[in-house]
Amino acid sequence: MxxxxxxxxxxxxxxxxxxxxxxxxxxxxxxxxxxxxxxxxxxxxxxxxxxxxxxxxxxxxxxxxxxxxxxxxxxxxxxxxxxxxxxxxxxxxxxxxxxxxxxxxxxxxxxxxxxxxxxxxxxxxxxxxxxxxxxxxxxxxxxxxxxxxxxxxxxxxxxxxCGVMAGLGAALNTGAVGRGDTVAVIGCGGVGDAAIAGSYLAGARTIIAVDTDDRKLEWAKGFGATHTINSRGLGQNDVVQAIRELTDSFGADVVIDAVGRPETWKQAFYARDLAGTLVLVGVPTPDMRLDDMPLIDFFARGGSLKSSWYGDCLPSRDFPMLIDLYLQGRLxxxxxxxxxxxxxxxxxxxxxxxxxxxxxxxxxxx
Incomplete structure (x- = not known):
């Protein structure tokens, strides 16, 4: 029936x-x-x-x-x-x-x-x-x-x-964050905080949370952020420079854009170390465009520019493993x-x- x-x-x-x-x-x-x-x-x-x-x-x-x-x-x-x-x-x-x-x-x-x-x-x-x-x-x-x-x-x-897996997977699967890496996460809602939690779980030594809301930055600390940047009122170069100052002037090994806007993507692009990885997990709207990006910058900086779909997860592999980590008190x-x-x-x-x-x-x- x-x-x-x-x-x-x-x-x-x-x-x-x-x-x-x-x-x-x-x-x-x-x-x-x-x-x-x-x-x-x-x-x-x-x-x-x-x-x-x-x-x-x-x-x-x-x-x-x-x-x-x-x-x-x-x-x-x-x-x-x-x-x-x-x-x-x-x-x-x-x-x-x-x-x-x-x-x-x-x-x-x-x-x-x-x-x-x-x-x-x-x-x-x-x-x-x-x-x-x-x-x-x-x-x-x-x-x-x-x-x-x-x-x-x-x-x-x-x-x-959905959302928590998207963020965890952006760090663990798409970004392949590893032990000793430096990571910056732009946008500290549920997906961004999950990316922070995944980076912490993977053993990143520096995890930088970037947001315009102090309350969200406090939440980010609870998931493993070692540093925070309130980007309200800051220009693109200011955010990039702040991330560089926290990563020995080099930029982060992995930068995760959990917002999905042209301005945050550009921040993520330039806040990477040379040959670093950018992961876009925030979802843009169809009307958004990237303008004024010199092609030489893509070549000169190298590295990887990735989009993360559902955290590139395989549910049968990832869900049971992550639940086990949660039950062990590690996630x-x-x-x-x-x-x-x-x-x-x-x-x-x-x-x-x-x-x-x-x-x-x-x-x-x-």
Whole structure:
């Protein structure tokens, strides 16, 4: 029998979200229904509401989730009811050109459920990142369920489903931060602080947090930042010079741009050491452009300029390992949870997120 639950829906661009009845079908071949226990409120959900992803309204929001498998469809052999899982939006196909070349973290054909969840009147919903988890039960492809230790608290574990994984992976996977490296992170929201936590975990000796908000810089210290720079009112060259002064005048080995604007990307580019690595993990808008960048600077400075998609993670590899580190007390994932809210508080959580008052609001279900 299909499930009838209350979910957070975005009906039109820029309009407040609403709590509406959602019909969740029984799982078909290769699918699973998951009983959601917690789901983080991510900037990507707000981007969907604002029309910044696409115009396939209405959207069923929520994607940073953890819960228990409720039911599996035909052909699903590696999941069973009762398994504790984190939902992921990179369910690798195993057959695309990236997967065949041994780079499944770049999978170009990741799986989603074939069936649709709908409103009570039959209107098809577009689930955020193929998940849609601001509701008690959701339908996903079985490959979107990554089993982890059930000892982890759902409100903490679910954050690996998107933003925290993006930041950790930007440092650990894309940036390949290593022992003794110097790192600068520009933008200290949830993704930036996760990049700081990943750099600390990797053994970086100097970790510089850059932001315009002193409160966020204090949060960054709690994740391992050794130095902070308040860039409010500073010019591009001032920020670059400040990073250089903290890295023996050379610049950082790895600079992570967790903002995703032309001005922060340029700061990151010039704040690197020669042959250093720049990692862009903040998401730009389609209208943003880089202007007045001399081509000779790209050649003369060398190094690597990278974009990090989902932290270049492989959920089946990374989620269980990171949860184990959390349970060992080596990765403070619990510090990302600023507040716990009910499902009717998502619109207010968007407001707090926009004002920079939270790292993560997390919707909890009983």
């Amino acid at each position: 299909p499930y009838e639950v209350q979910g957070v829906v975005s009906r039109a661009k820029g309009e407040p979200v609403s709590l509406e009845t959602v019909i969740v079908p029984d799982p078909g071949p290769g699918e699973a229904v998951v009983s959601v226990k917690a789901c983080g409120v991510c900037h990507t959900d707000l981007h969907y509401r604002e029309g910044g992803i696409n115009d396939e309204f209405p959207f069923l929001l929520g994607h940073e989730a953890a819960g228990y498998v409720e039911q599996v469809g035909p052909g699903v052999t590696d999941l069973a009811p009762g398994d504790f899982v984190i939902l992921n939006w990179r369910a690798v196909c195993g057959t695309c050109r990236a997967c065949r070349r041994g780079r499944p973290w770049y999978c170009f054909n990741s799986h989603n459920a074939n069936q649709s969840m709908t409103l009570a009147d039959g209107t098809r919903l577009t689930p955020a990142l193929g998940i849609g988890a601001f509701l008690e039960k959701t339908l996903v492809h079985a490959g979107q369920c990554t089993k982890v230790s059930p000892e982890a608290e759902p409100a903490v574990a679910g954050l690996l489903g 403070p994932l619990e510090k990302f949870v600023t507040e716990r809210i009910s499902v009717d508080g998502v619109e207010r959580a968007f407001e707090r997120m926009h004002k920079g008052e939270v790292l993560r609001s997390v919707v909890e279900f009983s």
